Amino acid sequence: MKVKQISVFLENKSGRLAQVTKILGTNRINIRALAIADTADYGILRLIVNDPGRALTVLRAEGLTVRETEVIAVEVPDQPGGLADILQELDAKGINIEYMYAFVGKAAGNAIVIFRVEEIDRAVELLKNSQVKLLPERELYHY
Amino acid sequence: MWSPEYESMAGERRRELQLKRLKATVERVYNRVPFYRAKMEKAGITPADIQSLEDLKYLPFTTKEDLRLNYPFGLFATELDEVVRIHASSGTTGKMTVVGYTKNDLGVWSEVMARSIVSTGGGRHDRIQIAYGYGLFTGGLGAHYGAELVGAMVVPISGGNTKRQLQVMRDFGVTILACTPSYALYMAETAQEEGIDLRALPLRIGIFGAEPWSEPMRQRIEEQFGIKAYDIYGLSEIIGPGVAIECSEQNGLHIMEDHFLPEVIDPVTERPLAAGEKGELVFTTLTKEAFPLIRYRTKDLSILYSEPCACGRTTKRMHRILGRTDDMLIIRGVNIFPSQIESVLLENGDTAPHYQLVVDRKGNLDDLEVRIEVSEELFASEIRKLEELGANIRRKIESALGISVRVKLVEPKSIPRSEGKAVRVIDRRNLYNG
Numbered sequence: 001m002k003v004k005q006i007s008v009f010l011e012n013k014s015g016r017l018a019q020v021t022k023i024l025g026t027n028r029i030n031i032r033a034l035a036i037a038d039t040a041d042y043g044i045l046r047l048i049v050n051d052p053g054r055a056l057t058v059l060r061a062e063g064l065t066v067r068e069t070e071v072i073a074v075e076v077p078d079q080p081g082g083l084a085d086i087l088q089e090l091d092a093k094g095i096n097i098e099y100m101y102a103f104v105g106k107a108a109g110n111a112i113v114i115f116r117v118e119e120i121d122r123a124v125e126l127l128k129n130s131q132v133k134l135l136p137e138r139e140l141y142h143y
Numbered sequence: 144m145w146s147p148e149y150e151s152m153a154g155e156r157r158r159e160l161q162l163k164r165l166k167a168t169v170e171r172v173y174n175r176v177p178f179y180r181a182k183m184e185k186a187g188i189t190p191a192d193i194q195s196l197e198d199l200k201y202l203p204f205t206t207k208e209d210l211r212l213n214y215p216f217g218l219f220a221t222e223l224d225e226v227v228r229i230h231a232s233s234g235t236t237g238k239m240t241v242v243g244y245t246k247n248d249l250g251v252w253s254e255v256m257a258r259s260i261v262s263t264g265g266g267r268h269d270r271i272q273i274a275y276g277y278g279l280f281t282g283g284l285g286a287h288y289g290a291e292l293v294g295a296m297v298v299p300i301s302g303g304n305t306k307r308q309l310q311v312m313r314d315f316g317v318t319i320l321a322c323t324p325s326y327a328l329y330m331a332e333t334a335q336e337e338g339i340d341l342r343a344l345p346l347r348i349g350i351f352g353a354e355p356w357s358e359p360m361r362q363r364i365e366e367q368f369g370i371k372a373y374d375i376y377g378l379s380e381i382i383g384p385g386v387a388i389e390c391s392e393q394n395g396l397h398i399m400e401d402h403f404l405p406e407v408i409d410p411v412t413e414r415p416l417a418a419g420e421k422g423e424l425v426f427t428t429l430t431k432e433a434f435p436l437i438r439y440r441t442k443d444l445s446i447l448y449s450e451p452c453a454c455g456r457t458t459k460r461m462h463r464i465l466g467r468t469d470d471m472l473i474i475r476g477v478n479i480f481p482s483q484i485e486s487v488l489l490e491n492g493d494t495a496p497h498y499q500l501v502v503d504r505k506g507n508l509d510d511l512e513v514r515i516e517v518s519e520e521l522f523a524s525e526i527r528k529l530e531e532l533g534a535n536i537r538r539k540i541e542s543a544l545g546i547s548v549r550v551k552l553v554e555p556k557s558i559p560r561s562e563g564k565a566v567r568v569i570d571r572r573n574l575y576n577g
């Protein structure tokens with residue numbers, strides 16, 4: 001139940017983010033969620049889109065450094081303590097988080113949290129029969 | 144060998160030939176070029192004082208500055224009517240350096256280029272794509288005339304338009320590529336983007352020159368193209384490409400000694416060095432008519448070897464260029480050659496060799512920033528991993544150079560690498576302007 005994230009390397013220069021989103025827009029690719037991590041010199045743009053394969057192709061064609069990264073998407077009850085419970089569960093199972101970001105989906109009552117974890121296959125296996133609900137690709141990209 | 148008689152000549156016979164030609168050249172410039180006569184008079188010597196090859200050391204040096212001062216035709220040793228070709232090297236630091244050729248000079252140039260192509264294993268059955276620039280730069284036309292003399296099929300595409308280069312390479316069944324090594328890597332990069340498998344093409348030989356490169360870079364090119372890559376050396380002042388070329392041994396470049404007499408000197412004391420010692424290359428032309436040069440200081444650092452070579456050529460070999468006396472950076476009192484950093488980056492193995500050095504002075508401290516393009520192989524979605532990558536490269540460079548540097552990761556293609564020479568160093572310190 002891994003899902004695909006598109007990661008883009010961006011130098012800290014004006015207009016870079018606008019350029020990336022424009023390329024996606026022109027190619028009718030819809031952004032479902034995004035997060036940016038940055039340092040003084042560069043940033044990493046992380047994207048969940050409705051068509052990761054094509055996003056990779058069109059961004060690469062424009063000369064950007066892009067990569068498909070495997071992440072997991074978790075449905076979290078949109079209520080106080082919802083995320084805390086999930087994190088506790090991950091911690092209890094010894095799953096280390098590299099980074100995470102969240103967005104609220106269209107379906108009422110739930111939020112989606114994207115996790116990049118170490119040893120992702122092991123993490124997926126551990127979460128299989130837990131209360132943590134992993135979203136499959138098809139559902140996530142069109143959530 | 145293209146000219147076995149000259150390329151595998153016995154040492155004693157070659158020295159006789161060189162002495163005869165040296166005497167004629169000295170005579171020629173003394174009688175025809177006021178600049179040389181004045182210099183020799185000042186040094187207190189005449190052509191009659193040159194009685195052996197060892198006497199070469201009494202002749203004054205000629206520098207690029209001398210060429211600029213005599214711009215454009217002041218050092219020509221023929222009537223201008225005899226000159227059938229002009230070339231010039233770009234003026235990065237002032238006036239252009241202008242050189243001229245008589246018909247015979249062009250013949251010599253074609254000859255040494257033909258020897259060069261044959262030395263790499265090329266011949267009349269080959270198809271050679273000349274992606275050096277044509278025009279005032281000597282690269283394109285120099286390779287062109289040599290390739291025609293050999294009888295190869297010449298594709299005079301010149302530099303630029305990389306996608307078309309690749310199309311031509313594939314569609315015409317090109318077997319030899321001649322260009323700068325950095326452009327070759329750029330082509331390989333473009334080929335990958337275009338989905339062209341270079342290793343599957345008939346291309347088998349690369350003749351690369353006009354800029355310094357390193358052994359790891361050679362390995363990378365050979366691997367990416369599936370070819371043998373040979374280093375060629377030349378400079379427009381001496382004749383252009385074809386002054387020296389590697390043979391199948393790929394262990395030093397054979398100098399066309401019957402036309403160009405090499406020396407290596409200590410660039411500071413100007414004392415001639417023995418074979419095996421590293422110093423500045425100095426050439427005296429032995430057969431040129433329009434633009435002879437006496438003891439021209441190339442500012443290129445190399446080593447001469449006189450041991451016999453397994454290929455059968457008896458000419459002296461020079462080490463691939465080890466740096467320039469003038470691109471040496473002095474940073475916080477430490478001598479730095481960009482080639483040192485390049486070697487580190489390439490040893491790293493996982494970094495594409497596109498980098499740039501930016502030297503600046505912050506406060507009173509020299510600051511060296513090494514910009515490295517992040518390729519897809521290097522890229523990770525975790526900041527931590529990219530930071531580790533940068534730190535790892537930084538540590539390696541620092542241990543190689545002995546000074547601290549900053550490493551900055553930049554986007555692909557953001558470092559200007561033209562179809563010609565890559566811009567490797569930006570020095571913002573203004574060291575030469577007060």
